[in-house]
Amino acid sequence: MRQTLRLHNRGRNSGKSLLEKIIDEKQKTIVMQxxxxxxxxxxxxxxxxxxxxxxxxxxxYENATLLENRCN
Structure with missing residues (x-):
C-alpha cells in the first residue's frame, strides 16, 4: 500500500503523500466554500x-394616501 501511495507521489507535489494531497484539496474546498x-x-x-x-x-405612500383621503 505504501508503495502504491508513493507511486502516485510524482509531479509538482512530489514531497507529499497521497493522503496529504487529499487533505490539501479538501482544505482548499473548505476555504472556497x-x-x-x-x-x-x-x-x-x-x-x-x-x-x-x-x-x-x-x-x-400608504401614509400619504391616508392623509389625502382624510383631506377629501
Whole structure:
C-alpha cells in the first residue's frame, strides 16, 4: 500500500503523500466554500437593506394616501 501511495507521489507535489494531497484539496474546498458563504451573506444583507428601503417607501405612500383621503 505504501508503495502504491508513493507511486502516485510524482509531479509538482512530489514531497507529499497521497493522503496529504487529499487533505490539501479538501482544505482548499473548505476555504472556497467559506468565501462563497461570505459572498452570499453579504448579498443577502444588501438585499435585506433594499427590501427595508422599499418597505419604508411603501409605508410612506400608504401614509400619504391616508392623509389625502382624510383631506377629501
Amino acid at each position: 467559506y468565501y462563497k458563504v461570505q459572498y452570499w451573506k453579504r448579498y443577502a444583507k444588501e438585499l435585506e437593506g433594499i427590501v427595508d428601503g422599499l418597505e419604508n417607501e411603501l409605508i410612506g
